[in-house]
Each structure stands twice: as structure tokens, then as C-alpha cells.
Amino acid sequence: MKALLALEDGRTFTCNSFTGPGETWGEVVFNTGMTGYQEVLTDPSYRGQMVTMTYPLIGNYGICPDDVESGRIQVAAFIVREYQNFPSNYRSVETLADYLRKQGVMGIEGLDTRALTRHIRNVGAMRGIISTEDAEPASLLKRVRKTPRMSGQDLVRDVTTDTPYAWAGKPVPLADGVAPDQNIWQHRGEKFSVVALDFGIKYNILRCLESAGFEVVVVPASTGPEAIKKMNPDGIFLSNGPGDPEPVTYAIETVRSLLGYRPIFGICLGQQILGLALGGRTFKLKFGHRGANQPVKNMATGKIEITSQNHGFSVDTDSLRAEDIEITHINLNDNTLEGFRHKKYPAFSVQYHPEASPGPHDSRYLFENFKNMIREHR
Numbered sequence: 001m002k003a004l005l006a007l008e009d010g011r012t013f014t015c016n017s018f019t020g021p022g023e024t025w026g027e028v029v030f031n032t033g034m035t036g037y038q039e040v041l042t043d044p045s046y047r048g049q050m051v052t053m054t055y056p057l058i059g060n061y062g063i064c065p066d067d068v069e070s071g072r073i074q075v076a077a078f079i080v081r082e083y084q085n086f087p088s089n090y091r092s093v094e095t096l097a098d099y100l101r102k103q104g105v106m107g108i109e110g111l112d113t114r115a116l117t118r119h120i121r122n123v124g125a126m127r128g129i130i131s132t133e134d135a136e137p138a139s140l141l142k143r144v145r146k147t148p149r150m151s152g153q154d155l156v157r158d159v160t161t162d163t164p165y166a167w168a169g170k171p172v173p174l175a176d177g178v179a180p181d182q183n184i185w186q187h188r189g190e191k192f193s194v195v196a197l198d199f200g201i202k203y204n205i206l207r208c209l210e211s212a213g214f215e216v217v218v219v220p221a222s223t224g225p226e227a228i229k230k231m232n233p234d235g236i237f238l239s240n241g242p243g244d245p246e247p248v249t250y251a252i253e254t255v256r257s258l259l260g261y262r263p264i265f266g267i268c269l270g271q272q273i274l275g276l277a278l279g280g281r282t283f284k285l286k287f288g289h290r291g292a293n294q295p296v297k298n299m300a301t302g303k304i305e306i307t308s309q310n311h312g313f314s315v316d317t318d319s320l321r322a323e324d325i326e327i328t329h330i331n332l333n334d335n336t337l338e339g340f341r342h343k344k345y346p347a348f349s350v351q352y353h354p355e356a357s358p359g360p361h362d363s364r365y366l367f368e369n370f371k372n373m374i375r376e377h378r
């Protein structure tokens with residue numbers, strides 16, 4: 001079915017919808033991963049974004065229920081060069097088109113995704129609208145310019161969990177009678193306990209925390225410092241999540257009050273929230289980092305890690321006080337801040353994704369580092 005993609009600067013792409021009729025809008029961003037489309041689709045950090053894959057053939061390994069990063073598809077739309085409707089994979093249970101259609105998410109194909117990517121790289125990430133109903137560029141353009149921008153929006157409130165839950169290979173409701181503001185780990189054994197603030201947490205982060213030996217309870221992003229302290233965890237984890245970190249003021253305040261209370265580890269939006277809590281600033285990157293081959297230098301070892309990334313904002317290195325912060329990782333493509341730790345408080349974070357999924361496992365050691373930090377401070 002014929003469709004039109006219109007970008008806010010007036011550029012249009014004719015294409016086909018492989019999921020049927022519809023209309024949708026969001027920020028258009030590109031991901032350079034060659035595999036992992038299902039993990040991309042279900043990563044809550046993509047909320048509000050229409051993602052195009054630079055890899056040209058998508059759908060060929062179908063959909064595998066074990067590969068999700070959250071309970072639903074999160075992207076606003078999926079944009080591919082060529083969709084493959086006949087998957088070949090013993091783990092696959094359905095086609096990508098059916099999967100998208102069932103959840104009401106549009107998929108388009110048959111456009112030059114390389115041209116689209118180069119355009120975004122030159123001009124910057126921008127809003128776009130896709131429609132099978134309106135083929136008139138001028139009217140689409142008028143409407144896309146009225147949609148909200150990514151900057152200034154708190155999208156965390158749309159994706160965070162409503163109620164706390166534990167993780168044991170999958171989300172597990174907390175046992176009856178256990179309120180989130182009770183000391184839920186008073187009878188725990190040797191395992192370290194972690195409260196994870198859910199800004200849009202990926203399941204693979206929870207899988208990595210579990211396999212590093214942590215007991216994890218995930219709590220809503222709005223959970224305050226007092227409720228967290230009553231739970232009496234050994235450590236606090238700050239998750240990834242969608243949108244602009246600056247408007248998530250309630251979480252920034254919470255993290256500020258928890259500094260020095262227990263060891264803190266943040267990933268992606270978690271790093272941005274930590275940076276803001278420490279008095280730093282964040283800014284929007286021109287087109288972001290999304291893919292599975294971003295080179296990051298570990299400043300302590302001098303080693304280069306090939307990392308998985310998905311972010312459009314970044315902490316401004318110069319906004320952090322040099323007397324408080326040690327820079328631990330930088331991105332070798334554009335020298336942006338990829339990791340830091342506090343010199344006085346037990347708190348560290350990375351902008352990239354050590355849990356990968358999809359992507360290389362070079363940075364898994366960070367979960368062990370968190371454990372060691374907790375061991376030192378318990």
C-alpha cells in the first residue's frame with residue numbers, strides 16, 4: 001500500500017506500508033546495527049521515535065518471543081529498505097509485519113534508507129510523519145510541524161512501570177503484603193540487592209544484573225528517596241529511558257538525595273540523570289548514536305571497547321565539576337562523554353549499553369564493577 005514519509009524540513013520519500021493503512025509521526029532516527037531489529041523495536045528508549053535501519057534487508061529471521069526488551073513495541077514506526085515477509089529461523093513464531101500490525105505500529109519499506117540516513121546526518125534528527133491516507137506533501141508538512149519536539153518532553157512517565165516488581169528471568173509481581181516502602185530484603189542471604197529506578201528499563205539490563213548475582217526490584221521512576229531508603233537496598237540502579245532527561249526533574253531530585261547513601265550505577269538516561277543531579281547540563285546531539293559498533297575508550301585501561309548505543313542527548317563534559325568527577329570513558333567518533341564516576345561518592349555511569357542486546361559484550365565487566373563497589377561499601 002502506497003505511503004508517504006514527510007520530514008519537517010520539507011523532504012519527502014514515497015514508500016510502501018507493509019502493515020496496512022495508517023498515519024503516525026515521531027522523531028526520525030537511524031540505527032546502524034546489522035541485526036537486532038526486535039530488540040530495537042521493543043527498547044523503551046525509542047518511545048516517540050520512528051527508527052530506520054541502515055541495514056537494507058529486514059525481517060528475514062522473523063520474530064522470537066525470547067528476544068524482547070520490554071512488554072511491547074515502543075517505536076512510533078519502523079522504516080526499512082526492503083522487508084522480507086518469509087522468515088527462515090527455527091525460533092521464529094511470526095512475521096515482522098504481523099508483529100507490528102498486531103500492536104498497531106506502522107512499517108514502511110521501499111524507500112532509499114541510505115539517502116534518508118545521510119540526510120539526517122547532514123541536517124540532524126528531525127520530526128517526520130508517515131501516512132497512507134494523505135498523499136499531499138504540503139498538508140503533511142503543515143501537520144508534522146505541529147507535532148511536539150523531542151526536547152523538553154518527559155517521556156519517562158509514559159514507559160515507567162506503574163507498580164514495583166521483582167526480576168527472576170522475567171518480571172515477577174512482588175509477594176502479597178510486601179509494599180515497596182518496606183524493608184523487603186531484611187531476610188536476604190548473601191546476594192546483593194538492588195533497587196532499579198525504571199525510566200524505561202531494558203530487560204537485558206535486568207538479565208545482566210541477575211546473572212551478576214543481584215536480587216533486583218524495579219520501582220516506578222517517581223519513587224522518592226524515602227521509599228527507596230525504607231527498602232534498604234545494597235545498591236541503586238538508574239536505567240535507560242526515552243526522551244529528554246532535563247524535564248525528568250523528580251528523578252533528578254531523587255538521585256541527588258541518594259548520593260552517598262548507597263552505590264549508584266547508571267546506564268544511558270541513568271548517566272544523564274546522574275549528571276544533572278550533580279549539577280551538570282545535558283544537550284541534544286545532532287543525530288545521536290544508535291548502533292552496535294561505537295568505539296569507546298576506557299580512560300583507566302586505555303583499551304577500546306566496541307559498544308552498543310542508543311541515545312540522542314549527552315552530558316556536557318565541561319558542565320561537570322572537575323574536582324568532583326573523573327571521566328572514565330569517551331567516544332572516539334566525536335569525543336563526547338561516555339562514562340564518569342564521582343570522586344567522593346560511590347556513583348558511576350556510562351552513556352552506552354554494557355548489556356548490549358543487540359551488540360558486543362566488551363563492557364559487561366561494568367556489572368561486576370558495580371558489585372565490587374557495593375562489596376566495598378556494604
Ligand SMILES: NC(=O)CC[C@H](N)C(=O)O
Nearest residue numbers: 240241243268269312313
Ligand atoms: N537509551 C537511553 O537511555 C537514551 C537516553 C535519552 N533518551 C537519549 O536519547 O539520549
